[in-house]
Each structure stands twice: as structure tokens, then as C-alpha cells.
Amino acid sequence: MGLRLNALGKMTAAVLKTLMAPQVGREDVCDSIGYVENSGTPVGSLVPDFDGQWCADISNPLSLIWYRSHGHAANTDWTGMGDFGTGTVFDTVSAGTVTASKALVVDANKDLTNLRQLNVLGTGEVATNQALGSTALDANTTGARNTAVGIGALSANTVGTDNVGVGWDAGLVLTTGVGNTAIGSAALDATTIGNDNTAVGFGALGANTTGDDNVAVGKDALLTATVGTGNVAIGATSLDALTTGTNNTAVGFNALGAATTAVNNTAVGKDALKTMTIGTGNVAVGNTAADALTTGTNNTAVGLDALGAETTGGSNVAVGKGALLVQVAATGNTAVGTTAMDANTTGANNVAVGLDALGGNTIGASNVGVGANALKANTTGDNNTAVGKDALLTATVATGNTAVGTAAGDALTTGVNNTAIGLDALGAATVGINNVAVGQAALAALTTGNDNVAVGEQAGDALTTGIDNIAIGSNALGACTIGTDNVAIGDDALLATTTGINNVAIGGDALTANTIGIDNVAIGKTALDANTTGVENVAIGTDALGANTIGDGNVAIGDDALLVNTTGASNVAVGRDALKANTIATGNTGIGTGALSAVTTGINNTAIGTNAGTVLTTGVDNVFLGNNIASAAAGTGDQFVIGYDVTGIADTFIVGTAGDNVNIDWKVGGGGSWTVVSDVRGKDVHGTSELGxxxxxxxxxxxxxxxxxxxxxxxxxxxxxxxxxxxxxxxxxxxxxxxx
Structure with a gap:
């Protein structure tokens, strides 16, 4: 057997703990005077080189003596170990002292449990202190690597250093601090002067003075710690009414239990920030989380009842279960999950992300809701944004609305500055106002209208009931009902508008079979493509007035221009094939390229340039001014031709080129003809006339x-x-x- 030492070469309490009757078979060795029993796992040992045992001699002075198993005389034959000299017999050592050559021997009538400053393998330096009991490190001077286990433990140790005290009064009024740890009973009982404190149990940091980097784990934990600093408390009533705060953390049971006067708080569990006073940087994670925190500031709470009836506000964030559950008196809210902003009162700068999101938020403010039921029946409105699932799901009472995705503005009530982007977009919005909807079903059967814009897929999809509509793309104003100031730009554009008003359509199929017309303009691709039923038309490009039906105020500028317009009216066509075989004519003017190109059927023609009148069909009051001109046939008419390659005639007036013509033969006002060719090159001169x-x-x-x-x-x-x-x-x- 051996005498066991700890890892530092020190004798531990476990070695000394059992002083009892001798083991069976050993009575002849220790004669019923007792022995020290082996215990624990050896780290280092004093080992004799033969069989025997340790015995405690209670005669004066008390000695621990090694006996061989086969004899009663003290053994003097030792194998040398560490600081024990070979051949040394245990002899008297004064209580409270240690020497290198005499060890573990104390004066008479001293309990082995009363040993202090025990240094089995040391050099005798006080700096290696350890003590076990009574008033333990009884005012040791001058401190250093202290450990004390019991009754008065580190009893007013002077001058501190790396202290540990385990029991009853533990760190009892330790002076003067440094590395403190105290485990049990009254633990760091009124520490003086603080430093790196840790206390685990019963009174834990019991009114520690004066503070430093505190940690306390259990029962009353940081029980009215004074003066705070780095506090952490884990359990029982945890930071129990700490005074005066600083960098608090508390994990469990009563957690920050009415902390005073807090500062950078964190609390994790049970009652968490349980009516914390006076706030600042708060975070609380779990159970009833920020349970009626007072008085707020930079709050975060994560779980179960989260910010459960917060008082009084701050820059709140709450993540989960009840999230911002019936928050009172708000400010910067964010809530992420489960019932999220669950009926928050009273509003402020809200954001809520998930499940019930802004679930019945009251009283609104600068809301954003992202997901699940998003702005789920938000009350009462303000500057809403909702992104996803049911998005602005019957928002009440709305205001600055934006909704992005899934059911987007899903039957928003009651509208104002709406924007909705995607899937069902403004899905049957009620009651609209400044609507914009971008994508999928866009303004899908919007009710009831106002300043609509719709961009894409089914765009103005059967918008009801219109007002200042614009629709850009795919089915654009797809069978808009009831129209008003329509503009549609692209794809099927004003696709069978019903019922029109001040239409403009730019591209795709443009005014594609618009019904019921009114003040149309169409710019590009198939432009006024078979518009029905006409009115004040203008069409600019590609098929321009492409077989417009039923005519009215037409102007067409470019490409095939008035391409087979039906049925006529006050036509003007400017460019490319201009009045290209316009049917059924009326007031025609054609300016450029093909100009009146084979107009059918005539009426009040005018043509200015390039091919101008060509061989007009079927005539009437023609005028042609320039370039190749022509006519005089295919219906002719009064003609009036002012120059270049000319032709003209019938009732004439021709001025110039292709023979330097001036031809006036209008019978109106007297009949006859006046034809003048003045150039001498066209005359055979017979001499001078004597007429004067x-x-x-x-x-x-x-x-x-x-x-x-x-x-x-x-x-x-x-x-x-x-x-x-x-x-x-x-x-x-x-x-x-x-x-x-």
C-alpha cells in the first residue's frame, strides 16, 4: 500500500479521511490504534519496499508510523522518494509547519482534519497554501496560491491571490481578493476586495463587495451582488436583485430576477428577464422570456412567451412562440415566427416574419410582414409591406400598401397606395386607389379601381372598375372592364378593350380589335389592328390603321399607313405606302412615299410628295404637289398639279417640268384654256411684231x-x-x- 498524493504532489483530504479500527489480520501490527486507509486513484505514492501498514500513534506527540507486517518496531528501511530522506522515521513536527525531512507529523491532540498550510512535497513556501477546516486559511499572510475547504474556509485571507474556498463561510470576507472561487454555503460571503469571482451554491456571491468579473451558479446565485461588474449567474433565483448591475448574464429559474440596476442584460430560461429593472441591452431566450421586462431599451426575446407583455418598450425583437405577445408600449418591433406580432399593442416600426406574422397587429404603424399569413388582418394599417404566402391578407385598415407574392394584395381592405408584385397580385383588391400590380394575374379583377397600372402576364386582367388604366405586356388590358383613360404597351395590348375611352396602345397587337373604341392612338406592329368601333384614330407604324373598322378621324403615319382602312372617314396618311388602297375613302390627304397610292374610292384627295397622286382611283377633287405626281385617269377629277414629272390635266392647272408647263384650263368662270410655254427653245420665232x-x-x-x-x-x-x-x-x- 502507499500514501496517496494529488496531481500537484500535495496530500489530499481523501488520503486522510478514514481513521478507523485496524483491518482484519492487522491487529498485531497497529494494536487497535488505527490506520490511514488507501482511497482514490493514486497519482503519486510513498511506497515502502516491503509489506506493512501506516499506523496513527495517539501518544504524546501524535505520530504516523510505518510498521512491517511481521514486526512491531518502527521501520527505518525506506526507498527514497522526493523530499523524504532515506531512512527517516516520522517524528514530531510542530502544528502548522512543514519541513523537508519531517512530514505528516503533528503535535498531540490535533485532529488530522484540522491541518492547514499542508505542503507535502514543497519547499516550505507559504505560497503553496491549502487548508481543510475550522477557520481554515486563518488570516494567512501573504496569500498566494490559496485553497481552503471548510468552516471559516478562506477566513479573511490576507493578502489574497489565486483563492478557492469550498464550504460553510467559504470566501468569508476574503481580503484582498484576486482569482476567487468559492463553492458552497455562504460562498463568496461579502467578498472584499473582489476581482475574478466565481461562486457556486447556496449564498453564492452573497452581497459580494466590491464586484469584478463575477460568475455565480445556484441557489441565491448573485444574491444582491454589490458592486456588480462582469456578472453571470446560472440558476435558482440567479441574478437575484443584483445591485449595481453592469454586464449581466443569467441562465435559469428566476434568471435576471428583478435585477437592479441592470445594464447589458442577457437571460436564458424559466422566468428569464423576469420584470428586470432597470433595463438597457436586454436579450432573453426562453420560457416566459422577457417576462414583463421593466424598463426596456434594446430588447431581444427568443421563445415561448417571448416579449410577453413587454413594459416599457425599446428596440424590440422577439423570435418565436408568442413572439411580441400583446406587447405594451412598443417602439422598434421585429417579430420572427409562430404567432409573431401576436396582436401587438401599440404598433410602431413593425417587421414580422412568418406564420401569423403581423397577426392582428394593433395599432399598426410602419408595418412589414414577410410570409405565411403576413399582414394577417393587420389593424389598424399604416405604411404596410407584405412579402409572401397570403401577403396583405385582407389587411385592415390598410394605407401605404405593397405586397410581393403568392396571394399578394389578397382582397386588401381598405386600400390606398397599393402596389402588388406577383402570383395573384392585387387579387380582387377592395377598395383600391393608387394601384400598381406587376405580374401573373396582376390587377386580377381589381375592385374598385382608381389609378391602375399593371405590368405583365395577364396584366389588367378584366380590371373592374377601371379609371386611369395603364397595362404593360402579355395580355395587357385583357378585356378591361370598365375602361377609362387606358394605355396598353405590348403583347396583346388593348386586347378587346371593353369598354374603351381614351385608348393608347403601343406595340404587340396594339389596339387589337378594341371594342368600344373612342379616342384611339396605336403606335406599332399591327397598330390599330381591326379596331372596332373606330372613333378619333391615330396609328403610327407597321400595319398602322391595319383594316381599321369602323373608320372615323383616322391619321396613319408610316409602314403600310392607312392599309386598306375600312370604312374610311377623315383620313390623313403620312409615309411609306400612305393611303395604300384606302377603302372606303372620304377626306384623304397622303403626304409622302406612296402618298395617295391607288386610293380607292376617291373623294377630296390631296397628295404632297414622292409618288404623290400616281394613278389615283377613283378621282374627285385632286391636288398633287411634287415628285412623280401623275393621275389623269382612274377617276381623274379637277386635278391641280404643281410639278416635277407631272401628268395631270382634266380640268387642269399644271405648273412645271416635263416640258416646263404652265397649263391652266379651268372652265369655271368662263371656260376655254390657257396653255403657256414661254421657253424660246420651244418656239419657232418668225420675227418681231409691229403690234404695240x-x-x-x-x-x-x-x-x-x-x-x-x-x-x-x-x-x-x-x-x-x-x-x-x-x-x-x-x-x-x-x-x-x-x-x-
């Missing part, structure tokens, strides 16, 4: 007025209508018969 002023003086000027058309000679071309000639006007002229 005498010839002119023989012409008699006359005053006259025109006769009514009905009195004109039958062979004359007559202007249309009796009022075509002014018969009241008196003018001065000559008689053609006299001049000829």
Missing part, C-alpha cells in the same frame, strides 16, 4: 358679274352646285372674243 400700244388700246375693258351656273352653255364643265359661282361680285376684265 395701239393694239392694246383697242381692247375694251368691261365691268361684269358672273351668270348663274344654270345659264352657262351646255358644253362647259360646270362646278358642283348653284352656289359654286359668286354672281353678286362686279369685276373689271375683258372679253375673250375681243382678244382672240
Amino acid at each position: 400700244l395701239d393694239f392694246i388700246n383697242r381692247i375694251n375693258p368691261i365691268e361684269y358679274s358672273m351668270k348663274p351656273v344654270s345659264e352657262w352653255p351646255e358644253e362647259w364643265d360646270r362646278p358642283k352646285g348653284e352656289d359654286a359661282i359668286d354672281t353678286s361680285k362686279v369685276v373689271i376684265g375683258v372679253s375673250a372674243q375681243e382678244v382672240k
Whole structure:
């Protein structure tokens, strides 16, 4: 057997703990005077080189003696170990002292449990202190690596250093601090002067003074710690009414139990931040979490009842179960999960992410809700945003709404500045106002309208009941009902608008079979594509007025322009094939490229440029001014041609080129013709004329007025209508018969 030592080479209490009657078979050795029993796992041992046992001799002085099993004389034969000299017999050592050559021997009548400053293998330095009992490290000076286990334990140790005290008064008024640990009974009982404190049990940090880096684990834990600093307390009533706060953490039972006066708090479990006073950096994780925290500031609470009826506010975040469960008096709220902002009162800068999200939030403010039922029947509104699942699910009473996804603005009530992006978008919004919806079913059967914009997929999908609509893409204003100021840009654009008003459609199939027309403009691709039923049309590009039905105020600018317009009206076409075979005509004007290109069927034509009149069909009051001109056939008419390659004639007036023409042959006002070619290159000159002023003086000027058309000679071309000639006007002229 051996005498067991601890890992530091020290004799432990476990070695000394059992002093009792001798073992069976050993009575002849110790003669009933007792022995020290082996215990624990050896770390180091004093081992004799033969069989025997330790015996305690209670004669004066008390000695521990080694006996051989086969004899009663003290053994002097030792194997040398450590600081024990070979051949040394245990001898008297004064209580409270240690020498290198005499060990574990105390004066008479001293209990082995009363040993202090025991240093079995040391050099005798006080710095290696350990003590077991009574007043333990009884005012040791000058401290160092102290350990004390019992009754008064570190009893007013002076001058501190790396203290540990395990029992009854443990760190009882330790002076002056440093590495303190105290485990049990009154633990760090009124520490003086603090430092790196840890206390585990009963009175734990019992009114520690003065503070430093405290940790306390159990029963009353940081029981009215004074003066705080780095506090951590784990269990029982934990940070129990700590004074005066600083960097608190508390984990369990009453956790931050009415901490005063707190600071950078964290509490994890049971009653967590249980009516913490006075707040600051709070975090609470679990059970009833921030349970009626007072008085708030930078709160976070994660779980079960989370911010359970918070008082009074701060920059709150609550994550889970009851989350911001009936919060009172709010501020910066964020709530993430389960019933999230569960009927928060009273509102402020809300964000809620998941399940019931803003679940019945009261009283609203700057809301955002992200997921599950998102802004689930938020009351009462303010600057809402909701992203996902049922999004703005029947938001009440709405205001600045935005909703992004799944059922988006799902039957929002009651609207205001709505925007909805995706899936069912503004899904049957009630009651609208400044709506925008971007994607999938977009403004899907919006009710009741206002300043609508819809961008994509089914866009204005049968919007009801309209107002200032714009729809951009896919089915655009897809069978809009009831229209008003429509604009549709792309894909099927104003796809069978019903019932129109001030339409504009730009691209795709543009005004694709718009019904019921009104003030249409269409710009591009198939433009006014078979618009029905007409009215003030303008179409610019590709198929432009592409077979517009039923006509009205048409203008078409480019590509096939008035391409087979049906049925006519006050047409103007500017460019490319211009009035390209317009049917059924009326007021035509065609300016450029193909201009009046084979107009059918005539009426009040004008053509200005490039091919101008070409071979117009079927005539009437034509004028052509420039480039290749032509006509005089395919219906002709009064013609009036001002130059370049010319042609014209019928009732004529031709000015210039292809023979330097001036041709005036309008029978209106007297009949006859006036054809002038003035260029000498077209004349065979016969000499000078002797006619001069005498010839002119023989012409008699006359005053006259025109006769009514009905009195004109039958062979004359007559202007249309009796009022075509002014018969009241008196003018001065000559008689053609006299001049000829």
C-alpha cells in the first residue's frame, strides 16, 4: 500500500479521511490504534519496499508510523522518494509547519482534519497554501496560491491571490481578493476586495463587495451582488436583485430576477428577464422570456412567451412562440415566427416574419410582414409591406400598401397606395386607389379601381372598375372592364378593350380589335389592328390603321399607313405606302412615299410628295404637289398639279417640268384654256411684231358679274352646285372674243 498524493504532489483530504479500527489480520501490527486507509486513484505514492501498514500513534506527540507486517518496531528501511530522506522515521513536527525531512507529523491532540498550510512535497513556501477546516486559511499572510475547504474556509485571507474556498463561510470576507472561487454555503460571503469571482451554491456571491468579473451558479446565485461588474449567474433565483448591475448574464429559474440596476442584460430560461429593472441591452431566450421586462431599451426575446407583455418598450425583437405577445408600449418591433406580432399593442416600426406574422397587429404603424399569413388582418394599417404566402391578407385598415407574392394584395381592405408584385397580385383588391400590380394575374379583377397600372402576364386582367388604366405586356388590358383613360404597351395590348375611352396602345397587337373604341392612338406592329368601333384614330407604324373598322378621324403615319382602312372617314396618311388602297375613302390627304397610292374610292384627295397622286382611283377633287405626281385617269377629277414629272390635266392647272408647263384650263368662270410655254427653245420665232400700244388700246375693258351656273352653255364643265359661282361680285376684265 502507499500514501496517496494529488496531481500537484500535495496530500489530499481523501488520503486522510478514514481513521478507523485496524483491518482484519492487522491487529498485531497497529494494536487497535488505527490506520490511514488507501482511497482514490493514486497519482503519486510513498511506497515502502516491503509489506506493512501506516499506523496513527495517539501518544504524546501524535505520530504516523510505518510498521512491517511481521514486526512491531518502527521501520527505518525506506526507498527514497522526493523530499523524504532515506531512512527517516516520522517524528514530531510542530502544528502548522512543514519541513523537508519531517512530514505528516503533528503535535498531540490535533485532529488530522484540522491541518492547514499542508505542503507535502514543497519547499516550505507559504505560497503553496491549502487548508481543510475550522477557520481554515486563518488570516494567512501573504496569500498566494490559496485553497481552503471548510468552516471559516478562506477566513479573511490576507493578502489574497489565486483563492478557492469550498464550504460553510467559504470566501468569508476574503481580503484582498484576486482569482476567487468559492463553492458552497455562504460562498463568496461579502467578498472584499473582489476581482475574478466565481461562486457556486447556496449564498453564492452573497452581497459580494466590491464586484469584478463575477460568475455565480445556484441557489441565491448573485444574491444582491454589490458592486456588480462582469456578472453571470446560472440558476435558482440567479441574478437575484443584483445591485449595481453592469454586464449581466443569467441562465435559469428566476434568471435576471428583478435585477437592479441592470445594464447589458442577457437571460436564458424559466422566468428569464423576469420584470428586470432597470433595463438597457436586454436579450432573453426562453420560457416566459422577457417576462414583463421593466424598463426596456434594446430588447431581444427568443421563445415561448417571448416579449410577453413587454413594459416599457425599446428596440424590440422577439423570435418565436408568442413572439411580441400583446406587447405594451412598443417602439422598434421585429417579430420572427409562430404567432409573431401576436396582436401587438401599440404598433410602431413593425417587421414580422412568418406564420401569423403581423397577426392582428394593433395599432399598426410602419408595418412589414414577410410570409405565411403576413399582414394577417393587420389593424389598424399604416405604411404596410407584405412579402409572401397570403401577403396583405385582407389587411385592415390598410394605407401605404405593397405586397410581393403568392396571394399578394389578397382582397386588401381598405386600400390606398397599393402596389402588388406577383402570383395573384392585387387579387380582387377592395377598395383600391393608387394601384400598381406587376405580374401573373396582376390587377386580377381589381375592385374598385382608381389609378391602375399593371405590368405583365395577364396584366389588367378584366380590371373592374377601371379609371386611369395603364397595362404593360402579355395580355395587357385583357378585356378591361370598365375602361377609362387606358394605355396598353405590348403583347396583346388593348386586347378587346371593353369598354374603351381614351385608348393608347403601343406595340404587340396594339389596339387589337378594341371594342368600344373612342379616342384611339396605336403606335406599332399591327397598330390599330381591326379596331372596332373606330372613333378619333391615330396609328403610327407597321400595319398602322391595319383594316381599321369602323373608320372615323383616322391619321396613319408610316409602314403600310392607312392599309386598306375600312370604312374610311377623315383620313390623313403620312409615309411609306400612305393611303395604300384606302377603302372606303372620304377626306384623304397622303403626304409622302406612296402618298395617295391607288386610293380607292376617291373623294377630296390631296397628295404632297414622292409618288404623290400616281394613278389615283377613283378621282374627285385632286391636288398633287411634287415628285412623280401623275393621275389623269382612274377617276381623274379637277386635278391641280404643281410639278416635277407631272401628268395631270382634266380640268387642269399644271405648273412645271416635263416640258416646263404652265397649263391652266379651268372652265369655271368662263371656260376655254390657257396653255403657256414661254421657253424660246420651244418656239419657232418668225420675227418681231409691229403690234404695240395701239393694239392694246383697242381692247375694251368691261365691268361684269358672273351668270348663274344654270345659264352657262351646255358644253362647259360646270362646278358642283348653284352656289359654286359668286354672281353678286362686279369685276373689271375683258372679253375673250375681243382678244382672240
